[in-house]
Amino acid sequence: MLKFSTLSRSCHIFHPKSFSDSTLKSETTQELLQTLGFIKRSQAGLFQWLPLGLRSLNKLTGAIRNRMDNDGKAIEVSLSAISSKSLWQTTGRWNNSELFKLKDSKGKQYCLTATCEEDITDLMKNYITSYKDMPITVYQMTRKYRDEIRPRGGLLRGREFLMKDAYSFASNKEDAFATFQKLDDTYNKIFKDLKIPFVSAWADSGDIGGEFSKEFHLIHESGEDTLMSCKHCGDVSTLEMFQSYPEKDGRYMGDVSYKYALTKDHSTLICFYFPKDRQLNWNLALNVMEKDIDPTLRNKSNDHVLEVYQNDNEDIMFSKILRVMDCRLNSKSNFPDFPLKKYLKNNFGQIDDVSIVDAQENEICGKCEEGSLQSFKSIEVGHIFLLGNKYTRPLNVKFVDKENKNDSFVHMGCYGIGVSRLVGAVAELGRDAHGFRWPAIMAPYKVSICTGPNNEESLQRIKQIKSDLLENSTLHLQNDILNQFNEKLGIGAKIKLSHALGIPLCVIVGPKSWPNVEIEARGIRWGKKDQWKKELERRGQDLNWKCTTENEDGIEKHLVPVEHLTEVIDMLLKDM
Known part of the structure; x- marks a missing residue:
């Protein structure tokens, strides 16, 4: 049993006092997120975010915001979480059984927003008066609420969740579809930034409605969704859409x-x-x-x-x-x-x-009529819709067109990513018998520095390594290096804790190997798996960099002189 009370003095109260090898192997992903101090369940479907989890969550929202601002050309807003009953009645969605409903002291009825088509449409009608005001896309990252009868899967299906939802407004179908395609491309870039395996699939629009929609999924056997793909034409769709x-x-x-x-x-x-x-x-x-x-x-x-x-x-x-x-x-x-x-x-x-029934494996693809089908389980993490006039018509959002007529309804699209759900899905996707394996862009820290007893010599070496990483790394590791552990932990316990938390690179400063430093690489390379090997072959001799082992647990062990440590870390992290 590994015992510890803190990673650093500043947030020690949020971390468990112990965990064991059997815990890492036997607990569900959502249980392990709690055991290791990422989240804390308060009620069924409701979670508090602790410092480690909040770090990963904030990094993810930063990556999404970067793409939405720069590639999606969207404008960020923040809407109220409380919505009026009258709006939802106008669009015919008030009777949704999953809405949390409440009354104020005067008896007026509201709901906690599960999605914001009504509110954003009502807001934007104040600012869209002419075709010259469009196309425009706005987005937000806020908490949403859904009255799940049986919340399950932890972050994957909570009653409160963080969501990035965007909404586009256009004066005609052509511009609306062009924006849909631009946001589709933006979503692909977001998931590629995370370096995780994903697929996009044509999907049923469901209760949101609209002309058509696309979902984004992570492939995993624990997923609740089923996707079908054709071995010949490569078409991928949800089970509801595949002929x-x-x-x-x-x-x-x-x-x-x-x-x-x-x-x-x-x-x-x-x-x-x-x-x-x-x-x-x-x-x-x-x-x-x-x-x-x-x-x-x-x-x-x-x-x-x-x-x-x-x-x-x-x-x-x-x-x-x-x-x-x-x-x-x-x-x-x-x-x-x-x-x-x-x-x-x-x-x-x-x-x-x-054909009017759900597809099954080994049947013939209805699109190309040649290839056989295969199915796989997945976790849905994003969904985009082309809505048309579904919400602007009942809410009477019109604009003055080029002929100076004011009788056309605005065309809409909406684009969602379940941000907190994505954290849970990536945790599920990357965990193993030793804990989590986060993509570097989402890891609470990218590098940990582990040494033996905190004597003066060890502390000076850590200070030297951290200073070099902060000054010379090309990856901007400021606030991304974990070097403060519970003083009672030995070097082996620190390494084990670093691996459990999913920190991609663990720098081990041992007294016997100094001035050489060992790096244990734990991050998953879903994309360019052999890129680091090419760098090792190209520069290994000059840097005196050696990969000593790549064991069955998927942990690579590298040995490098301390003066070349930063260069090697930069090369390893780029693929993680």
């Missing part, structure tokens, strides 16, 4: 499930038929019907849909019925009895050979 075909059509011989729906005017009963062992894909069903389906009946029972259909049509015999058959079915499939006995065959239509 697939069986290797051979119409081979299913088992029982058939069905789902009833109505057209928007309730004049036609739509009967979707699909294999019982498959899940109806609502997006594919909508596409078959060109979105002419009443969405309010989506989650209603078949009996309820039939009742509405019969009530809204005077004579069912003369009403229209449309059967939509999944391409996996055939005449020998076991169809259920049709509930309506009286209808005219002339009013009975059928659509065949369409």
Whole structure:
């Protein structure tokens, strides 16, 4: 059992007194974040951010802000976390069961914002009056609130979370789409800056709405989402959006499930038929019907849909019925009895050979119709939407166009990154049996300096190394070097603690090896894995730099004279 009470005197109360090897291996990622002093759970789905976690969180927000300002050309604002009921009623979203709702002393109702489409639209209508005011993008990084019934996964699904949400405003579809593409590119740059493996996938717009959307995911087996990709064309989409075909059509011989729906005017009963062992894909069903389906009946029972259909049509015999058959079915499939006995065959239509169920591995890609599909689990960390007029129309946000007319609605887009969720996801992605492995850009510290007893000689060596790193490093390591540990810790315990916290490089100053210094490299190289090896081959002899071991735990051990330490650290950190 490794015992310690502090990393430094200034924040010792926030760090645990002990942790063990079994703790590092057995605890969930969210438990380990608490054990090592990054966060502290206060209630289900609610967390306090401690100094280490706040350092990582602030570094992440800084990286995001840099790209939003410089590449996204966005303007930062900060909106209130309390939103009026009237706004949400206007857009039809007040009845959302995940909103935290409250009243003031006068009985007026509000909610804590889970997202800010209503508030930002209401704000910007005061400043957008002409087409000359657009396109414009604004963003914020603030806490959001969601009344999760069963919050789980720690930071991955909390009831309070930090989010970066941006909103674009344009005078026409072309400019709106151009901004969407620019923010898509900005998001790609943000995740590339973090040097973590990510994919973007076309996705369902869900309750936010809009014309189309894209999600950003980290690939990990613990994720709640499923992505599908084609081995031939490389297309990646969420399960809700991916169309697939069986290797051979119409081979299913088992029982058939069905789902009833109505057209928007309730004049036609739509009967979707699909294999019982498959899940109806609502997006594919909508596409078959060109979105002419009443969405309010989506989650209603078949009996309820039939009742509405019969009530809204005077004579069912003369009403229209449309059967939509999944391409996996055939005449020998076991169809259920049709509930309506009286209808005219002339009013009975059928659509065949369409795919209306969730895709499965090894089926054929619906886009290229050549490649087979593979699936993988992932953690969603970002989502961007092209909204069109979904919010500006009900909130009456118009502008004066080039013809001096004031009858056009502003076109919107929205762009979110779950910042605190991303911290939890990266922690999950990079942890191992020794603790966390953060990308350098997110690590609470980039370098730790570990030595033996704090005698005068050791303290002078640490001072010398830190001074050189601060003055000569090209990576600006100011405030990024951890060199103060609990005085009671030995050098082995300090190294173990540094590794557990996920600090990419641990500089070990041992009395026997001085003036040579050992570096243990713990950071993960997801991108250019061999770049440091090329630098070692090119400059190793001149710097007297040697890589002594690269053990099975993924910890490289380097040996370098102290006068060349800064150069080697800079080269190692660039890939982490």
